[in-house]
Amino acid sequence: MLRQIKEAFRNPKFLVGFILFVLLLLMAIFYPMISMYEPLTYYATSFEKPGTYVNILDIANSEGVKLNVDTAAGRLDSVLTDDQKETMKDWLVRFGGVEESAIDLEDSESFLKLWQDNYDSKNPQKGLRTADKKAVARLDKQLTTALNSDSIDIAGKNEEGELEVVKSIPGDHFINAGSVGNSYTFPLGTDNFGADVLTKLTSSIRVSLRIGLVAGLIGTAIGLTIGLLAGFLGGWVDNFLTFVTNIFTVIPSFVILVLISNAVSASARGATMVSVIIGLTSWPWTARSVRSQVLSLRGRDHVNLSKLSGHSMPRIILQDILPYVASYVVMAMILQISSGILAEAQLSMLGLGPNTSTTTTLGIMMNWAQQYSAMQSNSWWAFVPVVISITLITFSLNLMNTGLDQVFNPQLRD
Amino acid sequence: MAEMARELGKSVLKGENITKVFGYGKTRTEAVKKVNFDFHEGEVISIVGESGSGKTTIARMILGLITITEGTLLFNGQPRDISSGKKRKEYWKNIQAVFQDPFSSFNMFNKIDDLLLDCINMTGGKHKSDKEKFDMMTEACSFVNLKYAELTNKYPFELSGGQMQRLMIARIFLLKPKILIADEPTSMVDACSRATILDMLMKLRDEIGMTIIFITHDIGLAYYVSDSVYIMEHGAFVEAGPAEDVIIHPKADYTKRLISDVPKIYGEWDLSTVG
């Protein structure tokens, strides 16, 4: 056994899968510890882009520092898209009389200067539709406002209730975001409720892994027990257990899952409950293959010899049968963990997953993202990381499974 | 090697109308049909037959690994009773087996020491000191020309097929059963190891006076080692008797054919009689 474990870690597939899985696990365990956010607290009101959010009042009240940098470029980028820049460049070449080679879109300062010098709304602009003319004019106006580098005066009411200048903020001043009292960084933005996606994601990975693990353990334990008993005892026990197994195989387990989940009220459905439900419906395949393996092992001479040595039935099963199927069972369990995670995701997508007010899972995150049309509103951060996480988990588990398969069945290696 | 004049001891195993039926309805097959046999103390018996003749089924019934559908098996003159676990354990102290395939006879996850220790414990040596157990295992290994020091802490798959089969004999040496069933013990090894294994089994028989029942398709082997030979075809004995009579002067057509099909070196091997 030790030899096989050693060999497993020398197998590149298993190693890559294992490292990937451990990294995900570490992230799921440690990120919620260092994160300043709670997975189920709402910080925003809807989908917000990834980034750092600082309070406007705090900014106004902080002392700025003058930095010798090109502020125009930053503003230009925040105001103009690349397409709009192209439109401007196009206009300059066609009507402003500027050589195309003289324009450098990367150098914002000179580009702006060119624009301000050459743009004239009164230019006849032959060949341009009125709508386009107006669009360019609007663009120019937008620019003028955005590029206004004058100071901003902040007015406040004095004791008499009259407005007076309280503070003047120069246009080229900056504030250290870290020193602003209220600053929030959401590396993956916020979801539809305004919860931090990254915190929620790591917490979901943890819960989903737990669901997969519990479901896998339960499924494997039931499957293994039934398979061992049916295969070893044979006779009517085998007939009965095979009958039960066949029934479970024939009925689509997903339908049972849906029915059970539906029957249990939403508030009672915790993550553990869901994992037990998944575990209870996923054992038939393990049972079938364990049974067939035990059936061929039962006739092996070492089992006969063990009987002749007077060993009891449980001891024969544990010592002479179980080690031979152990490698297969480990592999089957890995696959069951991964399919348990997928089953939870499917259930939750249907709204039959764990109670959403107390837990969060990868499936629940997908469900909300879908219900609040994250896809249509281009809020990719609400679902892409979830999809990647599920894929990575199942990929790493499957990779480990393939690696183990090669270790246990060396003839598959080439 | 086996002298014809050897006195036969009292009957240890006697089968009366032993029948084994597998399946039922359309798949019902009679693997063994009402066979009778009488094995004596210290006798070497061979049950010879081609594959599918039911010889292994008889062996497994005698061993108590499968049930007997019909008929009585007398062990030491009494009907054999293996109805409870305790009785089975007691029965298996008297009857042991060596199987055909050494590679599948071992639990590959247990060390060789475990196998041998298990035998010592089974024969009531549980309370013995480690030194005594060590001596017993060393003795058993040296009996089969193996060195215990080289085997300790090894797993069966580190040995060759011949070594494994010899270790199986070491196991029998420790258990000292009254009856040994050798189910094709040499069909997976080459002629040279076959001689070694037969030699050891015979030495063991002389030492502890056990009855050996060879289940084999090798007529040469049956002739060489056994006192009595039972020839089996389609689940029934077609001929039985002392080895010399059955193999050198066969009466049944089936036996005659079987013997004529075995390559000879002293006489003529007639190829024209086939097909």
Next chain:
Amino acid sequence: MGKVMLEVNDLKTKYVTRFKEDVYAVDGVSLKIEEGKSLGVAGESGCGKSTLALSLIGYYFAPLHYMSGEIIIDGQNISGMKPDEVRKKVLGTEVAYIPQAAMNALNPTQKIIRFIEDVIQVHDKSLSKKDIYDMAVERFRILGLPPEVLQKHAVELSGGMKQRTVIAISTILSPKVLIADEPSSALDVTSQKMVIKMMRELMEKGFIKSMIFITHELPLLYNVTDDIMVMYAGQIVEHGTAKEMVFDPVHPYSKGLMGSIIVPEEGTRDVQLEAIPGTPPNLKHPPDGCRFAPRCKYAKPECKVYDVPEKEFEGHRMYRCIYDVDYLKEAYGRNG
């Protein structure tokens, strides 16, 4: 002296294990087979018998590697040919090879005739299916196999019939040399006898010119081949006619092997079986000097030091031992 069909000069091949260790499984084998003759190869398992068979057909695939030596089949040197060339030019027409489990190599989804078409079409594309069928029926009839077999699938045939069919398929192009590696070991005695009878017929009718038969069952070898060669640890230790080898072996290893023969014939019960202690050496590190010395009861210290050359005696026999023939025979006499 007939035409030499197969000549092998100092052939050396090796296996390369997963851990990049070399195992010298065939280490300097030379032999000659004349037209119409058959040669048996005997030895314990692990002595390089099967590797010799694989090496002789020139079909080198990892982990088996060709090292040196010549294999000349009817004047054509096949050593150094690429496996693909061997398959097209040599297998089937020059050499046919039958491994022990050959009968299990038949694809169960195809009729027997399809395999014959495949074999023939690799070498000759001009024949129509009708011609091939007629040819196969004729060959099967001569060999005593029912022609209906051609239209059957492998699963419908018994083990013995399958093995005979495989042999008929492999020799359909009348190869010059047939190399059979334990062709009948997995069969019961009756089927074994039928296989042997068929192989004899192949020789008698001239469908094959010569044959190498590998088995550890000496009584069988005695009845099938003209000559017997005993292999030990990748080398030939003795070579002579079947009768000489079985009744008058010279090398201590051959003597031991012959001492393990048991046959159901009158009087053989009283012969004491001779068993050679120990196991063949691991060919990763073959012992120095005579390779059999560690197990030989006649060995003296110098046996384990000096390499023993092959020695000829009685004109046609060969053995590999430090002692003289007379000394050995006298020693055997003393030991009974």
